[in-house]
Amino acid sequence: MKTILSTKKETMRDALSKTILRLSEEDENVYVLDGDLATSTKVDIVANENPEKFLQMGIAEQNMMSVASGLATTGLQPWAFTFAAFLSKRAIDQIQVQIAQPNLNVKMVGGYSGLLTGLTGKTHQSLEDIAIFRTLANMVVLAPADSTEVEKVMEFAHQYDGPVYIRLARDAYPVIFSDDYQFELGKAVTLKEGSDVTIISTGTQTSRSLEAAEKLESEGISVAVVHMPSIKPLDKEAIVKAAESTGAIVTAEEHSIIGGLGSAVAETLVEEKPVPMVRVGVRDRNAESGPNEAMLQKYEISSDYVAAAVKKVLKKK
Template sequence: MAKLTLEKTSMRDVFGEVILELAKSDPKVYALDGDLANSTKINTVAEQFPEKFLQMGIAEQNMMGVAAGMASAGLQPWIATFAAFLTKRSLDQISVVVAQPKMDVKMIGAYSGLLNGCAGKTHQAVEDVAIMRSLPNMAVIAPGDTGELKQAMQFANRYKGPVYIRVARDPVARALPEEYTFMFGKAVKLREGSDVAIITSGTQTGRSLCAAAELEKEGISAIVLHVPTIKPLDVDAIIAVAKQTGAVVTAEEHSIIGGLGGAVAETLAEHYPVPVLRVGVEDINIQSGSNEALLDRYGLSSRHVVRKVKEILRKK
């Protein structure tokens, strides 16, 4: 299989750099931490602008309420904690005091997906997109690499309303070209093809590009459509690649239930039905382990994307 070229810096490191830039340049920006500042890298603000850093402790529900109160006073709070804690422990507060009144709160789901440095399955988040995209007024973004994360954060700073951004712990493959510009609500075609469309997001985009390169060696032509904004979804782009190829495989570092795969399947069922298969974590409880072991065990490595593409082509 083709190998991924990992970036030198991780998403969490770039998050730490960008949130510090925003805290410096925007008087409205404040950083809220759930006792994980060293892990999420929001400690950059604590070290240089302690007056703009609020340590909320392991009390995520309270932290979300405080953020809503700050937003109601014209500030822009940025919350950073593990995605598993943010989206599940404080869901009621997110729904009632942030999403419903459309408060200008930015939520960073760190350590998203499977790969969390063996911190354990209680710290893994493969349901967060499904949870957050179900909430009215919530924007959901899953950047493909560090460059896109930086642009997504800059967009979120300008956007008025709640935004959830997935951030990976470890270095990821560079997926987007240098000249790429993030556009909220828009997907981007990273590779042309004619036989199948691989629709992907977040950390899985690099693996999907790797799979497409392997498929090309076998004479299979695959579009790779990267979907950084899962909500609002670029419905037109999804329909267009389905019409172009007649078969779709979705790929994400998330459960196959309710995430990108679910959103794509819903869209195509309503607008342009074609065969669809989903690459992601099946409906099972996951375990902790090394990155490569987890990606292979739960069917997320590039070879599993290749396998799903061959399977859908037989259905097509």
């Protein structure tokens, strides 16, 4: 495991592509359902190389999830792929009633999550999906930080019997984990030790949190970074331990500040170990389309804003 942010970058989509093809070839029960976005999510590799396992469902996400539900009742393992915005909002009724309530073995992968969706427009952004999915009983909610963890999370989901939502991003991110990394459901991963404050991050914000921590170290601030790939179930023990060891918490996510990781961590702290806390996420506002760096700055989730949050919470200790 690396404590210094790697300069090597890979896309989550590339890792997804290779992994889903392998799973579809190794397991006769695995089928890919595509919401007409296969070239964007890169599951078109299955259409090209294992076409009998690829089901094109068109731009009809509600129907796609109903089909996934039906396939799961026959013992198959459907994997549904579309953008996070469409899974979490357009098809949520079908997911709740036909998948989550009966606790069916359906895997849902939401690509293009968060702010940075490649200039596809604000209708294709998803800042609410973690909040929505974590309220559903029986639902597992995962947000990997890099391409290595994508593969590990998908392998876990393949073995897990029940509904799983996996949140992925579009662009390339630094490789944080080595190939021998093992994902554990409901477990956080300490990427960096520190004594003054703990940043608890998930998904894409973990690499930005590491970047912020490295900047702060040069200023004499000792920052621990805890990555939370499993948002539901949540590693409450790791949160309490962080609160006890550093006495101050910053959460970081490329998601609305309402209902996501920050809310989940705050719920744990207020019940178990109240300490000063600052949340980094998109405030109560709608986003817009634009270049990545401009978006990170405008919506206050860049590594600079994570670092500023650390300094803010330290003043509350």
